[in-house]
Amino acid sequence: MAHNYSHPYSIPSAGLRFFTVYGPWGRPDMTIFKFTQEILAGEPIDVFNYGKHRRDFTYIDDIVEGVIRVLDITAQSNPDWDSNNPDPASAKIAPYKLYNIGNNEPVELMHYIEVLENCLGKEAEKNMLPLQPGDVPDTFSNVEDLVKDMDYKPAYHR
Numbered sequence: 001m002a003h004n005y006s007h008p009y010s011i012p013s014a015g016l017r018f019f020t021v022y023g024p025w026g027r028p029d030m031t032i033f034k035f036t037q038e039i040l041a042g043e044p045i046d047v048f049n050y051g052k053h054r055r056d057f058t059y060i061d062d063i064v065e066g067v068i069r070v071l072d073i074t075a076q077s078n079p080d081w082d083s084n085n086p087d088p089a090s091a092k093i094a095p096y097k098l099y100n101i102g103n104n105e106p107v108e109l110m111h112y113i114e115v116l117e118n119c120l121g122k123e124a125e126k127n128m129l130p131l132q133p134g135d136v137p138d139t140f141s142n143v144e145d146l147v148k149d150m151d152y153k154p155a156y157h158r
Helices: 002-009 031-040 060-071 109-120 142-150
Strands: 013-018 045-047 096-101 124-126
Touching: 002 013, 002 096, 013 045, 013 060, 031 109, 045 060, 045 142, 060 096, 060 142
Parallel strands: 013 096, 045 124
Antiparallel strands: none
16 A cells, blocks of 8 residues: 555655564553463463464564664665566665564464463463464564665564
8 A cells, every 4th residue: 555655656665564563561452461361360261273373473672673774774766677577666666665574483372372371380271272264373474675675683582
């Protein structure tokens, strides 16, 4: 959408994709808060996809650092751009670039739950359920462009 808007006005643009952001002041509906509350209350937790989900957790400080690094970089046009073999990301007018900001190291949900149980000193009662309609089993951020263009790779914070 940003590129469609920027094209008529010749504005280069960048798009950012964030992957499962966590940290202080996280959303209260996030799994870590929900699971923690339910485990401490002795209530069962719903574990979808039988715990085989994998998520690419990204600490908020890494998101902020990625955004700051991208702020001053403008997508560059390609002087050899050819309408017979178009690459809209490097168009002569309003080029764009997409960057994934994630730790590039997915974690399986069952490992996530084990770490939470160890931190709380209490085992969770698990209600194992199938994959929810519309959910994806895995998220994984390919950060090659972020590393190449910004010399930055978010780190997994344990």
